[in-house]
Amino acid sequence: MIDIAVIGAGRIGAVHAASVAAHPGTRLALVADPFGDGAARLAAPYGARATTRVEDVFEAADVDAVIIGSPTPLHVDQIVASVHAGKAALCEKPVDLSLDRVDACLAAIAGQEHRVMIGFNRRFDPSIAQIHARVADGEIGPLEQLTIISRDPAAPPAAYVAQSGGIFRDMTIHDLDMAAHFLE
Structure with a gap:
């Protein structure tokens, strides 16, 4: 435990x-x-x-x-x-x-x-993990373009956004991790 x-x-x-x-x-x-x-x-x-x-x-x-x-x-x-x-x-x-x-x-x-x-959690999301596995196994074919669109389920509180560096910084860090994960 x-x-x-x-x-x-x-x-x-x-x-x-x-x-x-x-x-x-x-x-x-x-x-x-x-x-x-x-x-x-x-x-x-x-x-x-x-x-x-x-x-x-x-x-x-x-x-x-x-x-x-x-x-x-x-x-x-x-x-x-x-x-x-x-x-x-x-x-x-x-x-x-x-x-x-x-x-x-x-x-x-x-x-x-x-x-x-x-806490880069998105790479562990079952749907993302499945797509990653399919790309890695060659089932989908070689990765030629990666387009990432992501959103939080709800807007964060304004006080959080003020300390997190702003919504783009807060969200883009996940996108950069996803890109690195697919390209490794």
């Missing part, structure tokens, strides 16, 4: 908490969110603990892995704290809006990069 903490009780934190709780090999151990009672509301249905102190995640002996669903400006510090605490981390994208901060993150976790995964 892998015990997981989720940082961020907003829209994406709720998606991750539900996914963790639904998987038979994982347990939602802790939800952290520094604002209001969001962590308590998200943790309660799953029997998880809640805290308004994000530091509790890194100090918790019963947490093996951390899902970072906090605002983008907090990602680097939380990735580094997770790795330094000996925990694996899945971080929502982007790591940061500054390439210098991303480089600093990589330097801070040097040798432990394998403990971190960035």
Whole structure:
């Protein structure tokens, strides 16, 4: 059983908490969110603990892995704290809006990069995985042109978009990952 903490009780934190709780090999151990009672509301249905102190995640002996669903400006510090605490981390994208901060993150976790995964989920979508497999097997033929059209199921909150770098940056990063995945 892998015990997981989720940082961020907003829209994406709720998606991750539900996914963790639904998987038979994982347990939602802790939800952290520094604002209001969001962590308590998200943790309660799953029997998880809640805290308004994000530091509790890194100090918790019963947490093996951390899902970072906090605002983008907090990602680097939380990735580094997770790795330094000996925990694996899945971080929502982007790591940061500054390439210098991303480089600093990589330097801070040097040798432990394998403990971190960035949330490029679209390549794991069953329909995308099927098309990728068909291209890789030669069933469709050689890839000559790749057109990617993607949308979120609903518009994100304005406060999120302001910190994420804007809707084009937020969505285009998925498109770039998809292109790399099909072209590898």
